[in-house]
Amino acid sequence: MPSLYEFANPVLFERWARPAIPWLAGATALMIFAGLYYALFNSPADYQQGDSVRIMYVHVPAAWMALFCYSVIAISSAVGFIWKHPLADVAAKEAAPIGAGFTFLALFTGSLWGKPMWGAWWAWDARLTSVLILFFLYLGYMAIWRAFDDKARAARLAAILAIVGFVNIPIIKFSVDWWNSLHQPASVFRAGGPSIHPSMLPPLFLMAGAYMSFFGAALLQSMRNELSARRQARLERTDVKAASTLVEQ
Amino acid sequence: MDRADSTAAARLFSARFCAEGVSVSRGGARIVSNISITLEPGDVVILRGPNGSGKTTLLRAFAGLLRIDDGAIRVESAHGSSVSAPVDEPSASLIYCGPQNAAKAALTVDENLRFWAALYDAPEGALETARTAFRLEGYADRLAGALSTGLFRRLGLSRLVLARRPIWFVDEPTASLDASSSETFARYVEDHRAAGGVAVIATHDAFDIAGARKLRLAEEQAA
């Protein structure tokens, strides 16, 4: 049986990532289609919120993904930092823009939803602000990668930041309970089981599944791009300048 | 430190510095590659090479201030036991004196000296010795920022006196020193080697130490 390290070596990675991508992409398309169908036509309007509740099926899984992607970054960063595994660094790096995208989607749809629900695009409660702040965390993480030419150093520093920033995830998750908030507390993933209407669950989970497989496909593809870009850069660099050596005089 | 003093210190210094196949990159490009050198107690190396050849890079890597790509760096006591490997954990027997002087312009000369003395854990009298070694007595209460270039450099070099470490990496020490200060510095290096110390000195000047090894960093001939 191959060790974890071998499994993750770039050549092997290429061998299993390439065929996986179309499958994941296909799954994404299917689930999006089914999920949107359920969400728009085959689920009840809320007795309070009317049809605007349908934003939920876009919003809630996006918010989940925002948290999930950050966790992926933090875990691969830890692996990359401790075991110095380059693929883990690349995975962390490439997960960031995708996660930032989901975070933005959650913010945007939440804002859209907020206008009819609360009468304002934005409110200063802990849940909303902390997602905004999560967005900053993503930006900071990506900025570190961009700021350094030296990829090895960027990887170490970004990893340190991601690991330290991970403490924020539980705070975002539980901020609704700890802090005065307009936003509703968790009703699906909570102690004591889901508290929302059962008919809302299938489209919610279908959309979540779609987001998940999209994340998988996009991550693998951008990792492949990054790896080949690095190979290219390495090839180009060798002929730039000869390194110095010591000679006795 | 006057000469009798440092010669008496001979028994203190007996460290050997050893680099094997060291390669260093900066900004993603390999700057120096496959450098090996062993310095026995009393060895002084004068390192030359054109601008940009990697002298500063190499010295910083030796001092544990730059990550090396390959190779190994060891500091050993002369009895053979490995004292420490500077990468990730810069050794307490090394000192690097770079082109900047590590002094604060907003502190006086004496305040700077006292700060270093605390960091290097120098004994009581060391401050006095450092002041006289590089003739800074007249400037004790002057803000370092109001020193001339060469005086500021002398302040920077006086760290060597306070630190009393066996292995020195000194980068362009005499760059803006006048002749007599360069002379002072050279004598000070001689005392250091007489005491069993080791030094690598990167320079472009005519600066020389009797009996020093001369090494040159130069671009590898394209193979």
Place this chain on the structure above:
Amino acid sequence: MDRADSTAAARLFSARFCAEGVSVSRGGARIVSNISITLEPGDVVILRGPNGSGKTTLLRAFAGLLRIDDGAIRVESAHGSSVSAPVDEPSASLIYCGPQNAAKAALTVDENLRFWAALYDAPEGALETARTAFRLEGYADRLAGALSTGLFRRLGLSRLVLARRPIWFVDEPTASLDASSSETFARYVEDHRAAGGVAVIATHDAFDIAGARKLRLAEEQAA
């Protein structure tokens, strides 16, 4: 600038620099006093003196960057008419190149050069000339902050090429230059004087220009 070029410029440069009884104080203390000097077109002065003797102070005062207590500084066209007095209104015929290099670490080499070219209103080709004069071609897109000490200094000196001014005050130009770069600089000064330019160069190095006047500031000005 290659040599033919600058010799062709000979007709341009015909400024005379004249200081009379100049005294300068810094931080309340008199640093140099009663300095008089006249430099005819083609004169080069090598200024030496111990650290802290006031070389930098004097050059900055000459260049109009430091207020003088007493005396007068004049720049005259060789025909005798006074072009300008640098204090309060630094003259367009002077350039001062100090120990700092006036380059921004966060800009690339070329961006720095282009900025200077605009300030000194240099003509089209000057950028290319400046790059080659101090062998910076390979570094055009490198951030100046990632240059080695000597390369950074070369970037700083290339201002002289862009500015094409008749009167130079250059402070420790060769301090961290390798031998061949110092050589380049010396040749460049020779071209300048051949073109009728004037230069005062403060240095501690063995640096020399054939036929240059040697002056010495003697006292170290202690606190």
Place this chain on the structure above:
Amino acid sequence: MRGLRAIIARDVTLAFRAGGGSLPAVAFFAVITVLFALAAGPDLTLMSKIAAPIIWTGALFATQISLDQIYRADREDGSLDVIVTTSGELALTAAAKAAAHWLSTGLPLILATPVLAILLNLESEAYLPLLLSLLIGTPGLSLIGSFAAALTVALPRANLLISIIVSPLYIPILIFGAGAAAAGAAGAPQYAANLSLLGAATLFTAVIAPIASAAALRSNMD
């Protein structure tokens, strides 16, 4: 002219590059605003009342925080020597430095204002007066600020002194500016008067500040 344009272009480039000098002031201010709003809690009407003063204070802040750099960085690396010795008329050069500062603090702040205003729940009729007052007033802030920077360029780290020097000089612009924003939002008649006083203050500053800066720079040469 070529030199002045180069100075402006360089300073703006530096501000935007690698986390730059003065652009961050705006980001900084935005972050502080977000954190302030979080600390103040979810009371939306309270927020909308203080939105305009907060943004005006932000303008002062973004200006002030980066003043220190206008001349000091150039002095430390020797560029100031070059700038001074090549400038035909030092007051024009000082004006160019102030313009560059405004382009990298005042302007980004004005551009960020609509977003910040949404976050702070500003009422819709208050947008235009706020933006107009900022557009007219912030150049004055940069001009005054660069004068204070010139005055203190020779001091090692002069942030404290700068903020003491600058705050009384900012008062007229702040009073007319915030006054115009408030009056405009309320539809009050003082709106026009405040705006024109604000304009007068900025114009006056545009004449005096560069000359004073040039004099200060000359006195600070050493």
Place this chain on the structure above:
Amino acid sequence: MRGLRAIIARDVTLAFRAGGGSLPAVAFFAVITVLFALAAGPDLTLMSKIAAPIIWTGALFATQISLDQIYRADREDGSLDVIVTTSGELALTAAAKAAAHWLSTGLPLILATPVLAILLNLESEAYLPLLLSLLIGTPGLSLIGSFAAALTVALPRANLLISIIVSPLYIPILIFGAGAAAAGAAGAPQYAANLSLLGAATLFTAVIAPIASAAALRSNMD
């Protein structure tokens, strides 16, 4: 120990000398507060509602504005080499740097709070909770901030990046700190809970931040 004490003493001296590095942040903040009060106009109840959040924001601000200097100045003049090569345990050195930063920003801010609170018309029962929450919370801010400073020390001017990095990390302390101040003023029962969560956050930070800073400094050597 001797080295750590020397680092703290030196950094505090530098901060207070010649307009220093971080003390001005407090003055700066005080000036901004006064100007904000001026811009917001004479509504005293409005003021008293936002007094505590303003002062907490001020703590963030005063901390953040001076972060940039914690390591960068030392790096630029070469002192960081000396500090790194002489430190027995780099994490302890990082803790000392953070302590010095707190002494020259957090502490002055706390000392200034009573005065600022009067200006902002804070209710009298709100003083103690506010001061207590600041006392417990601000060391955490300095610790987190110095981590961000260590992370970005190699970048030419990283203010923008620092504020982006630091703001998410400040959130827990801000939430619990401002929460404690508000709850304490209102006599609400969450007061004690918020204070102890705040204490826990600061303690946790005191363990993590120096280690993370040391790792960042090591990665940034060049």
